[in-house]
Amino acid sequence: MMRVTFIWQEQSGDSWQQRQKQVTTTGDKTVLGLAREADVKIDATCGGRGRCGRCKVLICGPLNEVSESEKQLLAKEELAGGVRLACYARPKGDIQVEIPTSKTELVQILTEGTDQTVPVEPDITKRYLVVEKPQLETPAGDRERLLAALHKSGQPAGKIPVRVMTDLPEVLRRRDHKVTVTCWQDHIVAVESGDTTDELYGLAIDIGTTTVVGGLVDLRQGKELAVAARLNGQAAYGADVISRVEYASNGAAQLRRLQQAVVDTLNGIVADLEKKTGVSPGRISRVVLVGNTCMQHLALGISPTYIARSPYTPAFSQRIDVIAAQLRLDVHPEAVVTFLPNVAGFVGADTIGVVLATGLAKQSRRVVMIDIGTNGELVMSYEGKMVSCSTAAGPAFEGAQISSGMRAGEGAIEFVEIDQDMDSLVIGGTRPRGICGSGLIDLVAELLRVGIIDQTGRLQDAAEVDGLSPQLLDRIRPGEMGNEFVVAWADATADGQDIVLTQKDIRELQLAKGAIRAGTKILQKMLGIEDDDIDELLLAGAFGNYIRKESAMGMGLLPTIPLDRIRSVGNAARVGARLCLISQASLEEASRVASEIEYVELSGRPDFQEAFMDAMLFPPNTLSSQDSTEIDKKVPRDQAV
């Protein structure tokens, strides 16, 4: 008969107490099996099938041989230290089983448009330790005794940064050598007096070229406690990626300035989050960050020059981990900040984030993801194979380089419908000041539908269009280069000037939509997917939330598919960052995805130019045959091609 003694820690009030239970056995049972019989809890995500490697226990006493699976699932140091998997270990005599304290909880992460379920297992952990007190006879240092206690707790190795060493003697002695250690890999982020295992915070950030959004996440629950957004402080140095690359390429001082600008923005967000939650910055011990490749470079202060020059090479593509203090990021100075991997110079970590959040990598259906910004990032997935590309759409969809264009702020026309006359909605309900991206797409789609714009993009003369109301005819007038269309008359606008759409504006939009549509077509061609074959089309990014699907399809920006197959997934990039923050598995998946996505450099393909020329034309006006409920009553008109 063999005695098996289980020992574990149990929380009682705000302290931990050691508990133990003894059972006897004669048979050839596993430690996990015996624990279950004895009602002693040992974590085993895989249900004891020897796959998850989570049922680690520290065993003293005679056991069966170490299995091959354990050799794979356990680190050498763990095996050497007596760690075994409870689902494999079988007692061969009296043994003592120490069960490490760990908390795992499954939560459902709801994202706008997608729901990925991941276990809450961040790559950062806290351990409560009782450190041996110093003695006159053994002059071992505080660090060495702490590391010994850490090792005993099952963490094989640890490096304590000098910054944490600074007050380690005081921290150890404040609560009688009882401390909580925050570990990331072998990096010790923090040592705190007493038991602080009940709090662990992280930050998930999406650095957009325009907007930076950060969410404070409770890493024990996996829940996002608050979100804050600020405009990217780099905007002062250029609105788009290319102009920032150019500025940064002027020299080291300029590069540093851009870095500082975005770090200031991030620190502002951290301050906002503190106001919302009361969690002070120093308590944030993990950060995961996504952004396009250029934003990632600039946030790290790394020269982005060659991203913008053929062959468009980033300084790094795989993930980067850096200490917060080095970025001057106002969280715990030893917090590890992870920049997710990039696919290429213009397909960045934000795209990886979207892929993770939407589960794109796991799709067996044919799914297309389009993220429209200054660059359109496209990912197409079919049976685990993923191809991606980036197309330089230009900032037209963001209202830039459009005569009356503006960002989606107060006074922007964001919605347009044409019947007898033009009807529109203005953000904030004020007098209009200009048109934003979604308004532009609506406007062009409607002008195409009623025949004021033809398939080549020409703004027709009033005389060329049949059956228009006098109000609409009135709006067409000659402009500098070709005709222009008056969107709002001076007497109704904020600044007393007509808001117009010029022929040049339409050409800009044709270039932008042509680039994105051509990119999609090249990817479709690579995977052999026709428009009809597309099972789902995901629109990512804030823009994807506001765009009217039927207008986007009407102007030929999207493949022609039933509208109900199109879904907006919102700020999925940051959701991806959050998944990586709370789940080590997601973080590892991010690297796998980045290496598996096939990147297609469009400028290197002879068929791209052709597809681009083709895609610049607007589609034949066949919308009436689509199952659009909103506009199917409107009769398309003949158009000169």
Next chain:
Amino acid sequence: MMRVTFIWQEQSGDSWQQRQKQVTTTGDKTVLGLAREADVKIDATCGGRGRCGRCKVLICGPLNEVSESEKQLLAKEELAGGVRLACYARPKGDIQVEIPTSKTELVQILTEGTDQTVPVEPDITKRYLVVEKPQLETPAGDRERLLAALHKSGQPAGKIPVRVMTDLPEVLRRRDHKVTVTCWQDHIVAVESGDTTDELYGLAIDIGTTTVVGGLVDLRQGKELAVAARLNGQAAYGADVISRVEYASNGAAQLRRLQQAVVDTLNGIVADLEKKTGVSPGRISRVVLVGNTCMQHLALGISPTYIARSPYTPAFSQRIDVIAAQLRLDVHPEAVVTFLPNVAGFVGADTIGVVLATGLAKQSRRVVMIDIGTNGELVMSYEGKMVSCSTAAGPAFEGAQISSGMRAGEGAIEFVEIDQDMDSLVIGGTRPRGICGSGLIDLVAELLRVGIIDQTGRLQDAAEVDGLSPQLLDRIRPGEMGNEFVVAWADATADGQDIVLTQKDIRELQLAKGAIRAGTKILQKMLGIEDDDIDELLLAGAFGNYIRKESAMGMGLLPTIPLDRIRSVGNAARVGARLCLISQASLEEASRVASEIEYVELSGRPDFQEAFMDAMLFPPNTLSSQDSTEIDKKVPRDQAV
């Protein structure tokens, strides 16, 4: 018949060229054997006996099985990457053998008082790499292509810090993707354009409580190019270790101030070294540092509070590696700064340095090392066993707490002889201002010899001493507490005041010498060594250089042994740092020594107080029986005990 093709790099002018040589073989020879036959050089320190693990080669083609020794000597990544040891690998078909470039050279490091020979194999290396250029089709980042080239060169893994990433794109492109990478373990210290393998500099530093000394070392040759010394800037916050600990314990701001003070001193030394050699600070890529345990804590900005309180626990005892930028040390910001391990709170890395420099750990003879300062650090070695202790000698030997005491600067009496009258030498040849440590020891030894001081340390009345000259009798006069001895008369001193030795001064010196002598006795007792058994006594530190051996022995500071067994080894601590700087093996030995030295906490031993009381007495005046040539003519006098 099998073909074996050797490929290696050879330096030609300032570039490297690939060379190759092909041989054929039929037998079962090792790659190393074949290389030797072909006159192709492969490094093998152990002579091919499979022990040193240096004959690493990268082999493509069929080979014998990997041996157990190779599994031990090679990293997993190396084995997976096709690296084998040439002394074990045997071709089983046509193979190609790539030989990594490495430079090993033995130089003799001459130190004052000792000569240790170590191979110049620093733990930091430079590799010249030709990195693959980026291509439109493969979007791999600059970092990833650099790491691939590094991996191919035989370095299994590398982490490029963000600071090095900053201008990596420019560095790569400046010389057509040809770069030199400086590696320390997996930390990449620097990436430079072109081939810079012909220079590699390091810094060996000894932070003394009073003086900081740094040497610039050419890590390719192992030679010290220049040495610079400055007073420790912390002196403003207290002359000795304990007062600095007290100051630092006042709060974080005070601790930071002390750290900054010594870092400023170090940066001053770096600037001095630049003036002497023309080597700019940024070109220094490795630093090894010794100092007593407290100085090490303060230089790192780590709280030393508990070093000074029982049980005298340091915050760290094992070695610490830290990035220069984190210390704000003005060398290459990513240079690794190593603080050698400490033995205990009062036996620090400086002692480890002395042990390394003197080869103490390798001694089979009975050797005693005494480093006299405010604390006396003692190490005794016999047949590989080492014991150590520290005794709080107090600052008397540094001239502090002595009425006319002063540091060994201009105007200090440094040498005293008594015949008919007192004779002395003054540093700088000026009028005397006070007495320094070596002068004090001389003076007391001489006063003991002529009977003016008795064995209990009492300054006799003039009437009690027989046979003194009138001049000497004149110098004895009543003072505040007991008698005093006039060392120099007011009319001959710099400030027109008598320079005297008081009864209290003698008590201070008795306490100091008693502490050191008692420490030595306890260690002797532990190893069972009588005075006669001591084969060699090493006096370390600057003080050991200036002290007169016969006086030190005469006053009972040292064990009574023949004078020719006593040797001054000068600043051996810094020599130890230099050994570690140029030899990885020495660095590893430092850690081994630190863990092997048995530390004896004297305050925990009941026999110490007794030994201390005993050792405070001066020895019976038996010097005439010693083989001292200088003073053997002087007749000892009877003394009241």
